[in-house]
Amino acid sequence: EAQVTQNPRYLITVTGKKLTVTCSQNMNHEYMSWYRQDPGLGLRQIYYSMNVEVTDKGDVPEGYKVSRKEKRNFPLILESPSPNQTSLYFCASRPIPTGANVLTFGAGSRLTVL
Amino acid sequence: DAKTTQPNSMESNEEEPVHLPCNHSTISGTDYIHWYRQLPSQGPEYVIHGLTSNVNNRMASLAIAEDRKSSTLILHRATLRDAAVYYCILRDVVRGSARQLTFGSGTQLTVLP
Numbered sequence: 001e002a003q004v005t006q007n008p009r010y011l012i013t014v015t016g017k018k019l020t021v022t023c024s025q026n027m028n029h030e031y032m033s034w035y036r037q038d039p040g041l042g043l044r045q046i047y048y049s050m051n052v053e054v055t056d057k058g059d060v061p062e063g064y065k066v067s068r069k070e071k072r073n074f075p076l077i078l079e080s081p082s083p084n085q086t087s088l089y090f091c092a093s094r095p096i097p098t099g100a101n102v103l104t105f106g107a108g109s110r111l112t113v114l
Numbered sequence: 115d116a117k118t119t120q121p122n123s124m125e126s127n128e129e130e131p132v133h134l135p136c137n138h139s140t141i142s143g144t145d146y147i148h149w150y151r152q153l154p155s156q157g158p159e160y161v162i163h164g165l166t167s168n169v170n171n172r173m174a175s176l177a178i179a180e181d182r183k184s185s186t187l188i189l190h191r192a193t194l195r196d197a198a199v200y201y202c203i204l205r206d207v208v209r210g211s212a213r214q215l216t217f218g219s220g221t222q223l224t225v226l227p
Contacts, residue, residue, distance in 0.1 A: 004157075035217075043158070043217035090157045102148075105157030 002027045004106035006091050012112045013081055021076040021109050023091030029104070030096040032074035033058070034066065036087040037108075043090065049074055050096065081113040118202045123222040126192045134187040134221055136202030141182050145204040149176065149187045150217070153198045158217070161187065161200070197225045 004025045013019055025032065033048035035058075045058030049068040063085055065077040074093075078085060088110050092103040119137040126132040138147070149161040162169055162176045164185070169176040175188040189196055201220040 040219070042219055092157070102160045102163070103150075103158070105159065108155075108157050 002104070004091055004093055004104050006089070006106035006109045008109060009107065010110050012114065014114050015082055016080050019078050019081060019111075021078075021089055021091075021111070023074045023076065023106060024072050025074075025091075025093040025104070026072065027093065027095070027104065028071065029093035030071070032068070032091065032093045033103075034064070034074070034076045035090045035092065036060065036085075037090060038087050046076065046089075078111075081111075083113045085111065086113045087111060118204060118218060120200070120202050120218065120221045122219065123224065125224045125226060126189075127226050128194060129191050132189040132192045132196070132223065132225075134189075134200050134202075134223065135184065136186070137184045138202070138204055139183045141204055147176065147178060147182075147185050148203045148205055149174070150201045150203065151198040152201070152220070153195075158201065192223075192225045194225050194227060197223055199223070 007022045030051045034046040035043045036046055037043050044060045046060055046064050047055055047058055047066040049055045052068055052071050055066050055068055065079060066074060068074055088108050090108050091106040094103045117140060146163050146165050148163040150158040151161050152158045162171055162174050164176045164178055166178060168178060177186045177188060187200060199220040199222050201217050203217060
């Protein structure tokens with residue numbers, strides 16, 4: 001089944017303890033992206049990647065890092081999490097080029113930083 | 115990307131058609147109209163998209179006004195499983211950057227049994 005898989009789905013951590021949220025897709029998509037979703041703010045893009053070793057900042061990149069060493073994986077790294085990073089995170093992917101620009105999303109990762 | 119306006123919430127009865135409106139008065143000629151929906155506790159999922167002509171797929175229909183300043187997502191027979199937040203999004207595929215679609219607040223659809 002074509003899908004985007006995120007892990008963990010739920011995580012509670014403490015301020016300053018480094019964590020990584022993994023994202024993997026099995027559709028051979030070039031483009032991958034991370035979003036965070038907060039009440040009243042909709043989905044906001046954190047980072048995106050056009051292909052292996054190519055990443056760029058989205059609208060809210062502060063406090064996050066990403067890497068794209070393999071086409072299928074796009075981990076989101078929080079080096080020193082803070083409570084304002086408590087949120088619901090989504091990874092998404094799509095092929096390039098495409099006129100439709102249709103994204104496939106993962107199921108989400110709910111992160112709580114105490 | 116150009117802005118869209120949707121009602122915050124709508125209600126529908128099960129088995130009845132639902133028409134979800136979206137206004138996009140500043141749409142450009144190269145903007146595609148996309149609809150996604152987000153079911154409870156899930157990631158957004160693609161529903162349908164179009165440019166100028168009305169579109170149909172297995173999930174829904176998209177009716178686009180002749181001047182393209184508005185569109186309507188049509189669910190022909192709403193089921194309880196269609197209860198979700200529906201997002202109307204514009205995407206300029208010519209001038210747009212690599213940044214992704216901008217999701218607003220969407221319309222929360224409640225389906226009544």
